[in-house]
Amino acid sequence: MEPRETPKTSAKSGRMGAVTEKPRVPMAPTAMAMDRSSEGLEAVPKGLLRLAGGLTAGSYMIYVHPRRAMLLRRLCCRFPRPRSDGGSSETMPYQEIVFEIRNDAAWIGINRPEVRNAFREQTLDEIAEALNSTRTDPTIVAAVVYGVGGHFSAGGDFHAMMKLNKANSYMWNDRMQMVAMTCRNLPIPVIAMVEGACVGGGHELMLWCDLVVAAEDSIFGQTGARVGACPTVGATQYIGKLIGERRAKEMIFLCKRYSGAEAADIGLANEAVPAAELLARVEEVVAQIKGYSSQTIRSTKVSLNFDSDALYPSWQHGMELLANIWGTEESLEGMNAFLEKRPADFHQFRKRNRAALDAYMDDFSEGRNQSESSRRAREG
Numbered sequence: 001m002e003p004r005e006t007p008k009t010s011a012k013s014g015r016m017g018a019v020t021e022k023p024r025v026p027m028a029p030t031a032m033a034m035d036r037s038s039e040g041l042e043a044v045p046k047g048l049l050r051l052a053g054g055l056t057a058g059s060y061m062i063y064v065h066p067r068r069a070m071l072l073r074r075l076c077c078r079f080p081r082p083r084s085d086g087g088s089s090e091t092m093p094y095q096e097i098v099f100e101i102r103n104d105a106a107w108i109g110i111n112r113p114e115v116r117n118a119f120r121e122q123t124l125d126e127i128a129e130a131l132n133s134t135r136t137d138p139t140i141v142a143a144v145v146y147g148v149g150g151h152f153s154a155g156g157d158f159h160a161m162m163k164l165n166k167a168n169s170y171m172w173n174d175r176m177q178m179v180a181m182t183c184r185n186l187p188i189p190v191i192a193m194v195e196g197a198c199v200g201g202g203h204e205l206m207l208w209c210d211l212v213v214a215a216e217d218s219i220f221g222q223t224g225a226r227v228g229a230c231p232t233v234g235a236t237q238y239i240g241k242l243i244g245e246r247r248a249k250e251m252i253f254l255c256k257r258y259s260g261a262e263a264a265d266i267g268l269a270n271e272a273v274p275a276a277e278l279l280a281r282v283e284e285v286v287a288q289i290k291g292y293s294s295q296t297i298r299s300t301k302v303s304l305n306f307d308s309d310a311l312y313p314s315w316q317h318g319m320e321l322l323a324n325i326w327g328t329e330e331s332l333e334g335m336n337a338f339l340e341k342r343p344a345d346f347h348q349f350r351k352r353n354r355a356a357l358d359a360y361m362d363d364f365s366e367g368r369n370q371s372e373s374s375r376r377a378r379e380g
Contacts, residue, residue: 094111094126094130095122095126096110096111096112096119096120096122096123096126097109097110097111097123097126097127097130098111098148099126099130101137101140103283103286103287104139104140104141104286104290105140105141105142105143105144105286106130106131106133106134106140106142106143106144107143107144107146108127108130108131108143108144108145108146109145109146109147109148110123110127110145110146110147110148110152110153111148111149112148112157113147113148113149113150113151115154115157116147116151116153116154116196116197117147117148117149117151117152117153117154117202118153118154118155118156118157118158118202119153119155119156119157119201119202120156120157120159120160121160121171121172121175123157124175124176124178124179125175127145127179128175128178128179128182131143131179131182131183131186131190132182132186134186134188135186135187138294140188141188141286141289141290141294142188142189142190142191142285142286142289142290143186143188143189143190143191144190144191144192144193144282144286145183145190145191145192145193145205145209146192146193146194146195147195147196147202150195150196151195151196151197151198152192152193152194152195152196152197152198152202152205152206152218153197153198153199153200153201153202153205154197154199154200154202155199155200155201155202155203155204155223155229156172156200156201156229158227158335158338158339160172161229161326161335162332162335162336164326164327165326165327166323166324166326166327169319169322169323169326170319170323172326173233173319173322173323174319176201176204176233176319177233177315177319179205179208180204180208180233180234180315183208183209183210184208184305184309187294187297187298187301188289188294188297188298189210189211189289189297189301190208190209190210190211191209191210191211191212191213191282191285191286192205192206192209192211192212192213192214193213193278193279193282194206194212194213194214194215194218194220194260194269195214195215195218195260195275195278196215196218196219197218197219198214198218198219198220198221199219199220199221199222199223199257200221200222200223200224200227200229200231201229201231201233203220203221203222203231203235204231204233204234204235205234206220207234207235207238207239207242208234210301211270211285212263212268212269212270213269213270213271213272213273213278213281213282213285214260214263214264214269214271214272214273214278215260215272215273215274215275215278216259216260216261216272216273216274216275217259217260217261217275218259218260218263218272218275219257219258219259219260220257220258220259220260220262220263220268220269221251221255221256221257221258222235222239222251222252222255223255224252224255225252225253225254225255226255226334226338226344227334227335227337227338227344228325228328228330228331228332228333228334228335228344228346229325229331229334229335230318230321230322230325231252232315232317232318232319232321232322233315233318233319233322234315235248235252236248236252236314236318237308237311237314237315237318238308238311239251239252239268241308242266242267242268243266243267243268247266259272260272329349330346330349333345333346333348333349334346
């Protein structure tokens with residue numbers, strides 16, 4: 001498509017004159033050019049194409065607010081196109097995940113075993129990118145999310161999370177929501193294959209998946225109260241729906257943990273098997289899905305998610321709450337204590353709050369919560 005002429009009003013005459021100019025986009029957007037080759041073009045999700053502000057013969061030009069530009073650049077500009085070929089296997093190049101198409105399934109492994117697969121911003125970008133890329137190959141029947149090296153995920157990497165504050169919180173929160181919504185919106189089932197630690201943000205990642213197959217000795221838990229984090233991007237919304245409000249509060253307030261076998265018994269996981277049989281069982285589930293109607297699975301996934309999709313405002317609310325947590329002294333105390341392998345001293349903040357409240361009440365009772373002139377007038 002050739003560049004088209006855009007009407008522009010003359011400042012002097014007010015008449016419309018045909019001049020060639022770049023379309024005006026508000027809020028100083030970032031322009032992102034994307035390859036318009038046959039594969040690169042097809043790889044861009046339709047939802048992002050609607051953001052297009054202009055087209056040229058060789059590329060799409062997407063105009064987007066700078067705040068979102070970095071995320072969209074990763075999702076659009078270097079979108080891989082997976083290919084599935086029966087029993088063949090193809091591995092895609094990533095830095096923090098392993099992505100492989102095998103037996104018509106996408107296998108996405110968090111590859112940071114040195115930190116029990118704790119994730120940072122780049123990890124979340126790559127997970128979302130890999131999941132989204134499955135849309136370009138209709139022969140992919142399911143996506144399997146797992147952890148490399150014996151653990152599903154220990155959650156967020158504190159070395160990344162300790163750099164967050166209210167001003168930059170969206171850099172983390174938006175990515176968490178991006179991965180969550182990608183899992184829920186994909187037309188194929190997303191399966192969590194859980195072994196080892198599945199705690200904190202890793203537990204929330206598991207909650208976003210459609211099906212969960214766990215090793216019997218794996219560990220499920222929320223650690224926010226222990227480390228000063230706030231699990232409001234999935235945990236507070238979904239755990240209560242799965243295992244009941246009382247157990248959810250116990251899991252979140254008291255950091256109660258469940259084994260994989262217990263998780264299956266109470267409804268956090270679909271089933272638990274011996275660790276040695278986990279991979280084979282997940283492959284059986286994938287093969288079973290392959291034999292069923294894709295349009296039925298796609299449509300019923302949308303319908304089944306309808307009720308919990310209504311919780312989306314709670315996600316937004318939760319991310320705002322989380323923004324107020326990042327960077328606080330209490331949050332940093334919890335994370336530092338974890339890294340230093342010592343008990344966190346959270347009670348110091350309760351004592352500080354008590355002292356502040358006592359000072360307020362003293363001022364209130366002595367009438368010091370008013371101007372001096374008002375005080376003299378009342379005393380007179």
